Amino acid sequence: MSEQTETSGTDSGTGDAAPDTPPFRYSAALAQDIEVRWQDWWDANGTFETPNPAGPLGDADLAAERGEKLFVLDMFPYPSGAGLHVGHPLGFIGTDVYARFKRMTGHNVLHTMGFDAFGLPAEQYAVETGQHPAITTNENIATYRRQLRRLGLAHDQRRSISTTDPAYYRWTQWIFTQIFNAWFDPAANDGEGAARAIGELVAEFEIGARPTPDGRDWHSLTTEEQKAIVDDHRLAYVSEAPVNWCPGLGTVVANEEVTADGRSDRGNFPVFKRSMRQWMMRITAYADRLIDDLELLDWTDAIKTMQRNWIGRSHGANVHFPSPAGDITVFTTRPDTLRGASFIAVAPDHPLARALEAKDPDVAAFCAECRRLGTSEEALETAEKLGHDTGLRARYPFDTEWELPVYIANFVLMDYGTGAIFGVPAHDQRDLDFARKYELPVIETFEAVDDPRPVLDQAFIPAKDQTVRFTRALAGPELQTGNEAIEAAIAFCEQHGVGQGVTRFRLRDWGLSRQRYWGCPIPVVHCDACGIVPEKSENLPVELPRDVTLDEPGNPLARHPTWSRTTCPACGGPARRETDTMDTFVDSSWYFARFTAPRAETPTDLEEAAYWMNVDQYIGGIEHAILHLLYSRFFARAMHKTGHLPESAIEPFEALFTQGMVTHEIYEKLGE
Numbered sequence: 001m002s003e004q005t006e007t008s009g010t011d012s013g014t015g016d017a018a019p020d021t022p023p024f025r026y027s028a029a030l031a032q033d034i035e036v037r038w039q040d041w042w043d044a045n046g047t048f049e050t051p052n053p054a055g056p057l058g059d060a061d062l063a064a065e066r067g068e069k070l071f072v073l074d075m076f077p078y079p080s081g082a083g084l085h086v087g088h089p090l091g092f093i094g095t096d097v098y099a100r101f102k103r104m105t106g107h108n109v110l111h112t113m114g115f116d117a118f119g120l121p122a123e124q125y126a127v128e129t130g131q132h133p134a135i136t137t138n139e140n141i142a143t144y145r146r147q148l149r150r151l152g153l154a155h156d157q158r159r160s161i162s163t164t165d166p167a168y169y170r171w172t173q174w175i176f177t178q179i180f181n182a183w184f185d186p187a188a189n190d191g192e193g194a195a196r197a198i199g200e201l202v203a204e205f206e207i208g209a210r211p212t213p214d215g216r217d218w219h220s221l222t223t224e225e226q227k228a229i230v231d232d233h234r235l236a237y238v239s240e241a242p243v244n245w246c247p248g249l250g251t252v253v254a255n256e257e258v259t260a261d262g263r264s265d266r267g268n269f270p271v272f273k274r275s276m277r278q279w280m281m282r283i284t285a286y287a288d289r290l291i292d293d294l295e296l297l298d299w300t301d302a303i304k305t306m307q308r309n310w311i312g313r314s315h316g317a318n319v320h321f322p323s324p325a326g327d328i329t330v331f332t333t334r335p336d337t338l339r340g341a342s343f344i345a346v347a348p349d350h351p352l353a354r355a356l357e358a359k360d361p362d363v364a365a366f367c368a369e370c371r372r373l374g375t376s377e378e379a380l381e382t383a384e385k386l387g388h389d390t391g392l393r394a395r396y397p398f399d400t401e402w403e404l405p406v407y408i409a410n411f412v413l414m415d416y417g418t419g420a421i422f423g424v425p426a427h428d429q430r431d432l433d434f435a436r437k438y439e440l441p442v443i444e445t446f447e448a449v450d451d452p453r454p455v456l457d458q459a460f461i462p463a464k465d466q467t468v469r470f471t472r473a474l475a476g477p478e479l480q481t482g483n484e485a486i487e488a489a490i491a492f493c494e495q496h497g498v499g500q501g502v503t504r505f506r507l508r509d510w511g512l513s514r515q516r517y518w519g520c521p522i523p524v525v526h527c528d529a530c531g532i533v534p535e536k537s538e539n540l541p542v543e544l545p546r547d548v549t550l551d552e553p554g555n556p557l558a559r560h561p562t563w564s565r566t567t568c569p570a571c572g573g574p575a576r577r578e579t580d581t582m583d584t585f586v587d588s589s590w591y592f593a594r595f596t597a598p599r600a601e602t603p604t605d606l607e608e609a610a611y612w613m614n615v616d617q618y619i620g621g622i623e624h625a626i627l628h629l630l631y632s633r634f635f636a637r638a639m640h641k642t643g644h645l646p647e648s649a650i651e652p653f654e655a656l657f658t659q660g661m662v663t664h665e666i667y668e669k670l671g672e
């Protein structure tokens with residue numbers, strides 16, 4: 001956006017205008033004069049300040065006089081060095097017009113703008129230029145503020161926050177410690193499941209009301225063993241997890257930050273999958289709720305579908321195939337096709353493949369090739385399907401005579417289901433391609449009722465609610481829908497002790513560790529005596545040190561000479577601070593709640609939050625339609641638990657609109 005005001009030309013309306021120019025022509029200069037004058041007036045008079053019903057920004061009478069509350073929210077921007085881009089005003093002006101209309105027609109409208117200001121670009125800029133990220137960020141925010149003001153947007157400035165402000169991230173850290181001190185009890189809340197305090201879990205173990213994972217008596221365990229069990233339950237926990245590691249940036253990056261050809265969208269450095277120690281949030285505990293509660297929302301079907309697919313709930317069965325190397329357990333959503341199985345395939349990282357790899361150089365070479373080609377879902381979509389016959393034979397669980405070859409296959413993912421499948425070429429296209437390639441039998445288990453025809457190049461995959469004729473049913477009548485047949489097959493497997501019904505999710509826990517400086521510090525310490533201990537709330541925020549070296553690879557916090565040295569909040573002994581910082585998605589998971597009471601000495605003020613929430617209209621980019629919304633929905637549930645959001649706000653965004661993007665094509669059409 002241009003900051004310049006055009007004052008050239010005969011239209012300028014100032015100075016020695018041509019005699020036939022009217023004195024008050026609405027020229028750029030006159031517009032400038034009027035707008036700036038009013039913008040000054042609005043600022044001086046707090047025209048766009050919106051009263052809370054109580055508290056520091058409170059004015060109960062004024063709030064009542066203005067009318068019904070309305071919360072209009074834009075997705076807050078990352079303040080980049082280039083200033084606002086053309087897409088920002090597209091959304092911001094839309095919400096501003098709407099907010100103004102509502103204000104003029106009797107509503108108390110909350111409309112403000114914050115800055116999602118932690119993150120890699122400022123840090124990369126520091127690496128390149130030596131300018132400290134705090135300086136860059138503050139300059140960029142100042143630019144954005146100036147530009148937003150020039151647009152004349154009616155924002156309540158008093159509520160504007162930056163996620164980099166310690167007064168904000170103090171509460172981001174505090175919420176993190178609450179999540180750390182909680183666990184998910186699936187039995188709570190009449191079997192719906194709910195978060196509970198970690199102390200209650202410990203108490204249940206102590207009195208023997210809850211068995212330990214391996215059944216040993218709680219009191220016979222060492223303190224370390226007890227701690228490990230408790231840590232395994234926490235909603236925020238440390239784990240070894242596969243991550244996108246980007247050596248060029250020296251940090252883990254999110255899936256969204258990786259391009260289709262496996263490079264970082266920032267800097268274009270190669271990205272590798274590797275296992276690393278990571279802080280995680282147990283968002284998967286909420287998978288069912290996060291899917292089911294979508295029903296309540298006034299969002300487009302497209303976005304709901306995106307959320308649903310991302311969470312990816314699959315109902316099916318784990319089925320065990322005996323083999324000389326032990327049982328191979330596969331996950332299937334179509335147990336009704338079991339009688340059409342013609343092979344077993346395991347992932348290259350499956351324990352069975354690993355064991356064979358150590359003994360058999362051919363297997364080792366094949367697995368190495370698979371890893372080289374990449375094992376991400378995206379990479380596998382397009383890659384050629386490759387298999388290696390291990391020579392091992394698995395027994396069909398219902399029939400001692402029938403044996404299936406066991407392959408290692410590149411299209412089987414280790415981190416989905418059990419990392420092993422049974423292949424049914426007749427009813428799965430990928431399995432069919434694989435069977436044709438490796439000359440495996442194609443065995444049909446059902447056919448179309450009206451127009452049965454043999455499977456040749458095209459697998460027969462009817463909708464699950466379509467009735468088909470079973471020619472080789474595992475259980476149930478000849479004519480049944482897929483859904484009926486699946487349920488019958490699960491029951492049959494359970495009766496015969498060869499499998500169990502299970503529900504699986506594609507959703508993974510949220511890995512939030514970043515090995516970078518410009519992020520919110522994870523507020524825990526590591527103590528040799530006590531393990532991982534959250535920082536006391538009176539010691540929050542754990543502030544970033546200012547004096548860091550950004551010109552070498554690696555994590556600037558980890559190499560800071562003194563910052564990580566501290567004392568343990570539990571025992572007072574020497575301890576080390578966590579040097580990972582948080583994914584910026586954490587910062588943006590609750591900013592809207594902070595807007596309701598930006599000066600509260602708690603994350604929010606429940607009274608204000610209850611008045612303002614939910615967000616009545618949220619507007620932003622479709623690129624945030626998955627993770628940002630999912631994480632915010634998770635945080636809202638956590639904040640309800642801690643008493644900082646009302647129960648009605650566990651779905652924080654009532655209505656959502658994605659404004660689309662300004663593209664070159666539109667630009668060209670406008671020019672026509």
Ligand code: ANZ
Binds near residue numbers: 314413420
């Ligand atoms: C046998 C079968 C027969 C399958 C059939 C499908 C059709 P969704 O719906 O996405 O959950 N599968 C299971 N684990 C896998 C893994 N780790 N990597 C790759 N594929 C995997 O997909 C579930 C189906 O995907 C499962 O059901 C399994 O193939 C495959 F006619 O089992 B099915």
Ligand code: ZN
Binds near residue numbers: 528531533569571
């Ligand atoms: Zn300690």
